[in-house]
Amino acid sequence: MRFLENALRTQGAARLxxxxxxxxxxxKATGAAxxxxxxxxxxxxxxxxxxxxxxxxxxxxxxAPDGTTTVMVNRLEFGQGVSTALPMLIAEELDCExxxxxxxxxxxxxxxxxxxxxxQMTGGSTSVASSWKQYRVIGSxxxxxxxxxxxxxxxxDASKLDTRNGFVIEPAGQKRRASYxxxxxxxxxxxxxxxxxxxxxxxxYFIIGRPTRRLDSQEKVNGSxxxxxxxxxxxxxxxxLVHPPVFGGKVAAFxxxxxxxxxxxxxxxxxxxxxxxxxxxIIAKGYWPAKTARDVLDIKWEAATGPTTAxxxxxxxxxxxxxGLPARSDGxxxxxxxxxxxxxxxxxxxxxxxAPMEPLNAVIDLKADACTVWCGSQFQTIDQLAIxxxxxxxxxxxxxxxxxxxxxxxxxxxxxxDYLVEGVNIAKAMKQAGIDAPxxxxxxxxxxxxxGYYRPLFVHRVxxxxxxxxxxxxxxxxxxxxxxxxxxxxxxxLVKDGVDSSATEGVVDTPYRLPNLQVxxxxxxxxxxxxWWRSVGHSHTAFVMESMVDELARAAKQDPIAYRxxxxxxxxxRVRGVLQLVRDKSGWTGPVPKGRxxxxxxxxxxxxxxxxxxxxxxxxxxxxxxxxxSAIDCGFAVNPLTVEAQVQSAMAFGLSAALHGxxxxxxxxxxxxxxADYPVLRLPxxxxxxxxxxxxxxxxxxxxxxxxxxxxxxxxNAVFALTGKRLRxxxxxxxxx
Amino acid sequence: xxxLTVNGKAVEVDADPATxxxxxxxxxxxxxxxxxxxxxxxxxxxxxxxxxxxxxSCVTPISSVSGPVTTIEGASGxxxxxxxxxxxxxxxVVQCGYCQSGQIMAATALLKSKKxxxxxxxxxxxxxxxxxxxxxxxxxxxxxxxxxxxA
Numbered sequence: 060m061r062f063l064e065n066a067l068r069t070q071g072a073a074r075l076x077x078x079x080x081x082x083x084x085x086x087k088a089t090g091a092a093x094x095x096x097x098x099x100x101x102x103x104x105x106x107x108x109x110x111x112x113x114x115x116x117x118x119x120x121x122x123a124p125d126g127t128t129t130v131m132v133n134r135l136e137f138g139q140g141v142s143t144a145l146p147m148l149i150a151e152e153l154d155c156e157x158x159x160x161x162x163x164x165x166x167x168x169x170x171x172x173x174x175x176x177x178x179q180m181t182g183g184s185t186s187v188a189s190s191w192k193q194y195r196v197i198g199s200x201x202x203x204x205x206x207x208x209x210x211x212x213x214x215x216d217a218s219k220l221d222t223r224n225g226f227v228i229e230p231a232g233q234k235r236r237a238s239y240x241x242x243x244x245x246x247x248x249x250x251x252x253x254x255x256x257x258x259x260x261x262x263x264y265f266i267i268g269r270p271t272r273r274l275d276s277q278e279k280v281n282g283s284x285x286x287x288x289x290x291x292x293x294x295x296x297x298x299x300l301v302h303p304p305v306f307g308g309k310v311a312a313f314x315x316x317x318x319x320x321x322x323x324x325x326x327x328x329x330x331x332x333x334x335x336x337x338x339x340x341i342i343a344k345g346y347w348p349a350k351t352a353r354d355v356l357d358i359k360w361e362a363a364t365g366p367t368t369a370x371x372x373x374x375x376x377x378x379x380x381x382x383g384l385p386a387r388s389d390g391x392x393x394x395x396x397x398x399x400x401x402x403x404x405x406x407x408x409x410x411x412x413x414a415p416m417e418p419l420n421a422v423i424d425l426k427a428d429a430c431t432v433w434c435g436s437q438f439q440t441i442d443q444l445a446i447x448x449x450x451x452x453x454x455x456x457x458x459x460x461x462x463x464x465x466x467x468x469x470x471x472x473x474x475x476x477d478y479l480v481e482g483v484n485i486a487k488a489m490k491q492a493g494i495d496a497p498x499x500x501x502x503x504x505x506x507x508x509x510x511g512y513y514r515p516l517f518v519h520r521v522x523x524x525x526x527x528x529x530x531x532x533x534x535x536x537x538x539x540x541x542x543x544x545x546x547x548x549x550x551x552x553l554v555k556d557g558v559d560s561s562a563t564e565g566v567v568d569t570p571y572r573l574p575n576l577q578v579x580x581x582x583x584x585x586x587x588x589x590x591w592w593r594s595v596g597h598s599h600t601a602f603v604m605e606s607m608v609d610e611l612a613r614a615a616k617q618d619p620i621a622y623r624x625x626x627x628x629x630x631x632x633r634v635r636g637v638l639q640l641v642r643d644k645s646g647w648t649g650p651v652p653k654g655r656x657x658x659x660x661x662x663x664x665x666x667x668x669x670x671x672x673x674x675x676x677x678x679x680x681x682x683x684x685x686x687x688x689s690a691i692d693c694g695f696a697v698n699p700l701t702v703e704a705q706v707q708s709a710m711a712f713g714l715s716a717a718l719h720g721x722x723x724x725x726x727x728x729x730x731x732x733x734x735a736d737y738p739v740l741r742l743p744x745x746x747x748x749x750x751x752x753x754x755x756x757x758x759x760x761x762x763x764x765x766x767x768x769x770x771x772x773x774x775x776n777a778v779f780a781l782t783g784k785r786l787r788x789x790x791x792x793x794x795x796x
Numbered sequence: 797x798x799x800l801t802v803n804g805k806a807v808e809v810d811a812d813p814a815t816x817x818x819x820x821x822x823x824x825x826x827x828x829x830x831x832x833x834x835x836x837x838x839x840x841x842x843x844x845x846x847x848x849x850x851x852x853s854c855v856t857p858i859s860s861v862s863g864p865v866t867t868i869e870g871a872s873g874x875x876x877x878x879x880x881x882x883x884x885x886x887x888x889v890v891q892c893g894y895c896q897s898g899q900i901m902a903a904t905a906l907l908k909s910k911k912x913x914x915x916x917x918x919x920x921x922x923x924x925x926x927x928x929x930x931x932x933x934x935x936x937x938x939x940x941x942x943x944x945x946x947a
Contacts, residue, residue, distance in 0.1 A: 138892030138929045272888045279893030280881040280900060282829020282868035289828035297823070322812060345823035346832070347815045416833050416841060416894040416928050465831070465894025466928045504834040700888055704934070708891060711930025734838040734926060743919035745932035 118170075119197045120149060122243040126225050128153070129161045133171035133190070135181040135437050135471065136164060136275065137415070137464040138708070139763045140701035143273045144187050145194050147698060151267045152198030152257060155239060156225040162274050167439035167459035178440035182472045182591070184665035184761025187697050191759050192257075199255040201246070208246040209237050261695065261756060270700040275463070287435040287462035290422040292497045296325065298485045299349040299501060300332065300340045301356065305363040305727035306511055306586050307334035315339075318356040323348030326492040327356065330484045333477040333511075334588065340485045342494060346501055365586040365727020371516065372407060374583070375539040379405060379520035383537055383581035384557045387567040394533035394575035398524025402610055406521075407788040408540075408599040409721035411514035411592050412737060417465025418507045419478045424497035425450055425486035430457045434479065435464025437472035441548075445476035449483035468712070469591040473512055474547035477588075478502065508737050509729040513722055514592030515541040517562070519603045524575075529615040531626070533575035536603075538562055541589045542582040557582070561591065565600030565768065570631035570663060571608065571623075586727060593712055594767040597664040601768030602775070605660035606787065609776045619659050619776065620647060636753050637661060637668045637690045644751045645672035645688035655685065656781025660772035665761025667693040671710060671773040673746070677782055680793040684714060684746040684774055692753035694760045702762050703750040709766030710748060715740035717771035721790050798858045802827070803870030813859035817851075818842045820858045821867060829868040829897050833926070840925030843898035843905075844868075850905035868897035876946060877904045883942035891929035899925050903939050912943055 121129040130149050136142040142162035150160050165171045171179045175189045202222055209227035210217035213235055221228050227242060229235045261268055278284040303309060315327035323344040332338040339358055343349035395401070421434035430450045436442045439459055447454040464471055482500040489498060502510065517540035524533035542559035544550050553560045558580050560567075567578055592598060612622035620642050627635055638661050642648070651657045654676050661670035674686040689706050696702045719738040723730045731737040775786040784796045798809045800817075802825065809820045821827045821844070830853055833841030837852035844853045847863025871877035880903050883889075890896050899922065906913055906921035913921070918939050927935070 136892075140891070272885070273890065275893065276885045276888065276890050279890040279896050280868075280884045281872060282827075282897050284893055285828070286831075286894060288832065289822075291826065291828070345811075345819060347811070347819040347823070350835075351812075351814075414928060416831070416839070416892065416926065418832070464892065466892045468928070501832075504836075504839075704888065704891060704931070707933055708930040711932065712928070715928075715930075733836055734834050735836065739926055739928060740930065740932075741924075741926065742922045742932040742935065745930070745936075748933055 119194075120153070120201050122239050124240045124243070126156065126159045126238055126240040127161060128155050128159055128239070129163050131165040131171070132162050133165045133173070133179060134186045135435055135461060135464055135467065136162070137181075137435060137437075137467045137471070139186065139705060140273060140698065141181070141186040142275055142463075143271060144698050144701060145190055146274065147266050147271060148190065148194035149198035149201075151264055152195045153202050154222040154224065157266055159225065160274065164461040164463060166461060167436075167443040172440065180440065180472065181437045182469070184667070184763040184765065187759050188666065188761060195257050196255055199257055200252055203252040203255055204246040204249050205239050205242045207249050207252075208242045212237070212245065267697055268695065268699070271698050272700065285462065286417055286465050287422070287433060288417055288420045288465075288501065290433040290462060290499065292422060292424060295422065295497045295499055296342050296344065296489070296494065297346050297349050297499050297501060298340050298342045299346070299353050299503065300330070300338050300481055300485065300506070301353060301358060302332055302338045302506065302510065303336045303360055303363070305365050306588060307336045308363040309337045309361045310339060311359040311361045313339055313359065314357040318352035321348050321352040321355070324352045325494055326489065327352065328488045328492060330481070330488050332481050332484075333475065340488060342485070342489055342492070342498065350503070363727065365724060367725050368409075368516070368723040371585065372518065375516070375518035376405060378539045378581045378583065379518050379537045381537070383539070383579040385578070386538070386558045386563045386580050387576060387578040389577070390575035392575070392577050395522055395524040395535045398532055399527045400525040400529070402523045402525065402607070402614060404521050404607060404610065404785070404787055406519040406599075406603045406606065408517040408602070409723065409789060410516045410587065411716055411720045412508050412722055412731075413468040413470035413592055414507060414734075414737060414739060415464070415466030415468055415470060418504055419470070419502040419510075420500055421479055421482045422497060422499045423482045423486045425483065425490065428452070428456060430483070431460070432457070432479065433460045433462050435462045435467065435471055437467055437469075438474075438476070441474060442476045442479050445480055446483055449480045450487070468593040469595070470512060473590060474549065477512065504734065505732045508722070508731050508733060511588035512590035513587065514598060515543065515589040517599045519599070521603060521607050523607060523611060525614060531574060531611055534573040534577070536566060536576070536578045537581070538566065538578070539581045539583065541585055541587070543589050543591055543595070545582065561596045563600070564596040565662065565664060566604060569604060570628055570634045571604075571626045572628050587724065593709065594664055594764040597662060597764070597768040598713070598716070601660065601662035601664070602772045602789070605662060605769060605772035606775055606785070609658070609772070609779070610785070623661065631663075633692045633753070634661060634663060634668050637670045637692050640751055640753055641670040641672050641688055641690035644690065644749065647672060656777040656779070658773045658775065658777030658780055660769040660776060662765070662768040664765045664768055667691060667760040667762065667765040669706065669765045669769055671769050673770070673773045673777050675774060675777040675781060677778065677793065682718065682774065682778060682791055682793065684744070687746045687748040687770070688751070689748060689766065690751045690753065691762075691765065692755060693762050693765070694755050694757040696752050697759050699752055702752055705762045706750045706766040707748050709764055710770045711740050711745060713767035713770035714744075714774070717774055717789055717791055718744065719790050800858065800861055801864040803866055803873065804864070809858055811858065814857045817844065817853035817856045817858055817861055817865065821853065827867055827869055831894055831897055833895065839895070840902060841895050841898040843901040843925065845901060845905060848905075848908065850902050868901060871900060871904060874904070876907050879942045879945050880904045880907065880938070883938040883945065887934045887938040887941065889931050889934040889938050891931055895925060895927045899927065899935055903935070903942070906939070907943055907946060911947065913939065
């Protein structure tokens, strides 16, 4: 399913040239010139089709003479632990010493494309799942080449040799041994093995599956870690960009006099911005002069308007009363009309900003015939092509270096590459203004909160039909919200008959047996840019499904977990396993502590299933979540420590949105600006949490996102258990419920 | 020219006296361990010590800095700071890591003023340091562990 590659091919030939790094450039780029083993594969290869592998254009492993083994990570590291997990996969099959393993984020290059998606990207909780075979095959191939090099040197058959902890050893005969570091140069000159084996039994693993601390802790506790915002070049300028107050708005007039007078400011120029708008860029010798100039800059904007949230919600609620484009239709669509009883509920979800701790930024060095960019990109292939188009260069003239990022949650994976295209526009404007220097674009927090590309606002309406005995007989579900994928290269593959699958995921693929299920969708056009936000559609669909199922359990006077287990399609045994684990670990069948309510929710996303059981209390309409017990089935847990951290993390991210998150607009202008009015979860609000992993030998599935969807419904269900009030609007407001 | 002492070293900063300490550190002195998150003292990512007290460097003009400055780059030079960093590694606290310079400086300041902080003390001292990765549970554990190590 190389669908993204195909998607990009539809963009026109100029954008399609595959980007290759030649070997010499690569060596220069990584500072590895002068030896060491380098391995590369142009596409994913399994043990079975290893013969299809080709040797560099590019590389994944570098072994230095002292044995230091550097693994090129073809993903963005932004907290999810991929720069530890992928090296673990290689180390396992390479049989090297873990303490000598280092990780390096790979620049944009075809060889680093995701084996499944066909482009280089980080998203959909796929990093470990997609590279599970690829990285182990690479490790195994490197090991075979090191063994072959030793066999050649010693004049013995490779089958007589073995490896141990970074050495090739000769178990019998002369019992020689040679370090990988001493063999690397010779091994690099050998052909790739045509067949490689992978360890078949997890019992043989020495590092995969073991709780392993992160490789990047030291640099992140002493301040030496280099994020995109930390990248500095000689003579570099800093640029701030004033965006129009309404998305796509235009500058009518501006007076640069006061801004230009700020010491350190070198240019104040109008530039094209995202969505056909224009804005004003301030180029200065540092952030503070630019910021100071921005504060005194006079800009008049052309009249423009956009949605007001309260009105938009009214329209959405009206739409939710009418069937939309069909997304799933089972059985009898008229069944709801014959129901003895109905439970009807409307659910509302706001726009949400990603608000990663590190604001968007990029360092851009634009020359006449080349452009070099450093940034924390989740979408290297797409961003590289966009930078090429914006700068009028060929893709192979663009070098995109991946910097680790301070969070992203989807914001750094934008099909329109908005901030990078704007950055190139600024770099071009600098050239026109006679400033021949690289530039660092920095978004302020206000730019970030007001910059759009939000999780879309959604309204859902569900009418569940029950018989006289409270058994479920029908489920009618209408979803209203903007399409994320329409107008992007993804549309062709993920929008069918007008229905954006990212709006219906988690509903149309429900693991519950919902008789006469009818799902339809409205995708209104609204002048607010939208994007995936950690867990994408599941961030709202899980809330609806798990809230309504909870209502049905109450209506049937059944235990919420027992009701779910009975409603589950037997095909979904993993969901059952997760529910049972969370029930057993949370003390579900025991008494609820005094003054607290307990609730549960379970949801499958990105191939994994997470359930949370939560305990809450309420004081003067303030909800406090005391305790969360989580269970996850993510297939085989490559690094259980990361799995635990990611479930905590995803839960906290979802809880933050449930308690606080909302972006609202008035006449197209975003009303929030910073953490003061877009609050996020704070340490005192973090519940005690325990994470339990279902033992599994299945291939790994997603871990970064699946913990987010079920937390909000679990909390709402617990609040209901305590107060009898149903929360159906996010963020929660008990006073309004 | 503004004179500062940063991590024990005397330095001169050629910037407007109103420039926040954060940008003097990052843009003028090239010390990028201290992070920009909000610019309004609402996230704690820029936390440094001035005269031993935790301050938000993004709203602290260099002209107002009257004591010695300690940043994350200098944290390990102090017994408490080193213990906090070690506990952070032991508990595998970091994820993206962007907020952690500020978290560590805030935690260090807490343990310097309170050797054996209660849960409430930890909650209170770190409530202004945001983490979008949600590493809070491990931060709590690491602060307690660091306190035990120092006892």
